[in-house]
Amino acid sequence: MIQNLLDGVLTGSFLSLGAIGLTLVMHILRFANFSHAELLSIGAYAALVFDRLFEALLPVFAAAFAPLTLTGALVLALLVSMVATGASAVLIDILVFRRIRENGRELSMVFASFGMALVVRNLIGLVFGLHSQLYSPDIAFATVLSFDPLILVKPDQLFVFVAALAIMAVLHLVLTRTTFGFALRAVAENPALAQANGVNLRAMITAVWLIAGALAAAAGVFYGLSHQITPVMGRDLVLPIFAATIVGGIGSVNGALLGGFIVGIATNLSLVILPAGYTPAVPFLMILAVLLVRPNGLFGEARE
Amino acid sequence: MIGVVSYLVFFATVAAILAIAVLGLNLHWGNTGLFNGGVAAFFGAGAYGTLLLGGTPQDGHLGGFGLAYPAALLGGMAAAAVMAWLVGVLTLRLRHDYLAIATFGVAVAFETLMRNAEWLAGGAKGVRGFERPLRDALGDGFLYNLLFLVAVLVVLVAVYLFLERLIGSPFGRLLRAIREDETAARSLGKTPAQVRLTAFVTGAVIMGLAGGLYGTFYAFVSPQDILPTLTFQIWAMLIVGGAGNNRGAILGAFLIWGAWTASGWALSRFAPVEAQLYTGSVQFVLIGLVIVGMLLWRPEGLLPERLVVSQSGSSSRTQEGV
Numbered sequence: 001m002i003q004n005l006l007d008g009v010l011t012g013s014f015l016s017l018g019a020i021g022l023t024l025v026m027h028i029l030r031f032a033n034f035s036h037a038e039l040l041s042i043g044a045y046a047a048l049v050f051d052r053l054f055e056a057l058l059p060v061f062a063a064a065f066a067p068l069t070l071t072g073a074l075v076l077a078l079l080v081s082m083v084a085t086g087a088s089a090v091l092i093d094i095l096v097f098r099r100i101r102e103n104g105r106e107l108s109m110v111f112a113s114f115g116m117a118l119v120v121r122n123l124i125g126l127v128f129g130l131h132s133q134l135y136s137p138d139i140a141f142a143t144v145l146s147f148d149p150l151i152l153v154k155p156d157q158l159f160v161f162v163a164a165l166a167i168m169a170v171l172h173l174v175l176t177r178t179t180f181g182f183a184l185r186a187v188a189e190n191p192a193l194a195q196a197n198g199v200n201l202r203a204m205i206t207a208v209w210l211i212a213g214a215l216a217a218a219a220g221v222f223y224g225l226s227h228q229i230t231p232v233m234g235r236d237l238v239l240p241i242f243a244a245t246i247v248g249g250i251g252s253v254n255g256a257l258l259g260g261f262i263v264g265i266a267t268n269l270s271l272v273i274l275p276a277g278y279t280p281a282v283p284f285l286m287i288l289a290v291l292l293v294r295p296n297g298l299f300g301e302a303r304e
Numbered sequence: 305m306i307g308v309v310s311y312l313v314f315f316a317t318v319a320a321i322l323a324i325a326v327l328g329l330n331l332h333w334g335n336t337g338l339f340n341g342g343v344a345a346f347f348g349a350g351a352y353g354t355l356l357l358g359g360t361p362q363d364g365h366l367g368g369f370g371l372a373y374p375a376a377l378l379g380g381m382a383a384a385a386v387m388a389w390l391v392g393v394l395t396l397r398l399r400h401d402y403l404a405i406a407t408f409g410v411a412v413a414f415e416t417l418m419r420n421a422e423w424l425a426g427g428a429k430g431v432r433g434f435e436r437p438l439r440d441a442l443g444d445g446f447l448y449n450l451l452f453l454v455a456v457l458v459v460l461v462a463v464y465l466f467l468e469r470l471i472g473s474p475f476g477r478l479l480r481a482i483r484e485d486e487t488a489a490r491s492l493g494k495t496p497a498q499v500r501l502t503a504f505v506t507g508a509v510i511m512g513l514a515g516g517l518y519g520t521f522y523a524f525v526s527p528q529d530i531l532p533t534l535t536f537q538i539w540a541m542l543i544v545g546g547a548g549n550n551r552g553a554i555l556g557a558f559l560i561w562g563a564w565t566a567s568g569w570a571l572s573r574f575a576p577v578e579a580q581l582y583t584g585s586v587q588f589v590l591i592g593l594v595i596v597g598m599l600l601w602r603p604e605g606l607l608p609e610r611l612v613v614s615q616s617g618s619s620s621r622t623q624e625g626v
Binding site for chain 2: 026030031032034096099100103105107108110111112114115116117118119121122123125126130235238239242243246250275277278279280281283284285287288291292295296
């Protein structure tokens with residue numbers, strides 16, 4: 001039970017990162033982006049490529065920070081991957097979403113995002129192979145916190161939790177304390193009025209994709225550190241991430257943060273009463289429960 | 305020769321069954337503007353419902369009620385209706401992303417349930433033990449398949465005529481009115497949420513009917529039949545054929561099913577053995593590109609929606625945009 005709770009907090013760390021980016025995109029661009037979870041895959045695989053590259057070029061960084069399996073190379077790769085994934089998100093927007101948006105067919109963007117998800121997910125499978133991969137072949141030894149009940153925590157898990165919180169803290173400061181943050185929220189509230197006040201809508205949309213992509217890359221790498229990297233990870237993560245945005249209320253960054261942890265913990269706690277095979281359905285049950293009780297989520301506001 | 309003909313009959317049967325589901329999706333998306341990310345779930349509810357209600361008793365799971373075939377098929381459609389009503393009632397009052405996410409979620413949940421709940425519908429092994437109707441009289445051969453195709457085509461035409469009548473009726477006009485401008489419709493005293501729910505459940509019942517026929521055709525259904533792939537295929541059919549146009553929906557179903565089957569055959573025949581594992585990925589990339597490409601370059605589809613002027617004399621409506 002306590003073990004499930006701890007695992008849930010860990011799952012929550014990367015779900016929150018994914019959900020914050022998704023909720024920003026949904027708030028500003030007003031569509032359910034089903035290809036968001038593929039940004040996590042792009043991030044995880046980009047980090048894998050750069051990790052191998054940096055290890056080969058700079059052997060100094062190949063050593064792991066004991067007791068973590070994390071290496072300096074992977075930290076560098078994570079930073080590069082955040083930029084690269086943000087750039088991919090912008091590129092996908094320019095190639096597909098922007099063109100559909102500017103043709104005035106906003107509703108079709110949901111279809112387009114599904115199509116892009118299929119393309120990205122399967123291209124990754126074609127390029128990197130369908131098997132799962134790991135950042136480090138080292139076995140991460142878990143630290144035993146307690147024998148009765150048995151509670152195990154891996155050092156990597158703690159790192160993921162702390163790093164996720166740090167990233168979210170930085171984002172929170174940017175959104176609440178800078179002019180850029182105000183402009184972003186203004187665009188979300190009322191795009192026309194924000195533009196009238198001199199906010200460049202296109203630049204803001206690009207910024208949102210960059211942020212969403214960078215957060216997704218971090219989430220993907222953290223997922224890879226604690227699980228493994230597979231081409232279908234986006235398929236498995238898309239529903240939990242959506243559930244997190246709905247629990248928190250679509251458009252609310254704090255809501256997405258909290259929603260990610262709630263969904264992560266609930267999914268892991270469900271293992272106490274349900275066989276593991278049913279886990280993929282748990283996010284849907286949470287969506288139903290939220291829609292029944294509080295349709296706009298914890299922090300969301302009603303909007304047409 | 306008989307091999308080719310019997311294959312064509314098989315192909316046409318599956319394509320016609322899928323075309324029925326595409327017609328259901330067209331009522332959702334084409335006519336009402338409702339995004340359904342869980343076509344496979346409503347299709348699956350029809351298939352599972354029909355087979356469980358009409359099948360012979362099986363060890364280890366529910367079902368085997370041995371109902372008469374029409375009753376079993378109606379039961380499958382009712383199962384799809386109940387599921388659609390549940391999702392619709394919760395989401396159709398909210399902004400449109402909720403419906404997209406919830407329908408996607410219901411498909412994941414339905415597949416998960418069917419894959420795991422052995423007591424319910426056999427789990428991953430699926431449901432067997434279904435006697436196809438009139439099998440005693442017609443046997444299992446070519447004649448049966450040919451007559452089954454004819455029956456499916458009759459159903460397809462019936463659904464087509466029903467939908468054409470429906471969208472030509474005042475109710476159909478109301479659907480388009482809500483799709484184009486919900487606020488205006490509401491100002492005329494209409495209740496968009498209610499109307500959407502009716503359209504959503506009706507479309508889902510049509511998908512359930514398609515699923516029921518699909519289950520009947522194979523006399524078997526398993527979680528492999530209700531994968532998200534099916535949803536993507538049915539979307540591609542509607543988008544290629546032309547959202548809002550029922551003939552386009554049927555054309556798209558045959559075209560995409562033909563392309564899917566042909567590409568699968570070509571890949572399995574010409575791709576090197578070591579690449580066989582990846583043929584599925586190639587097909588998914590292709591179908592994703594078809595969806596995105598159509599949306600970018602020909603969003604109205606091959607057969608665009610024909611805008612009907614429902615009252616003569618109002619010339620301003622003919623220029624109506626989307």
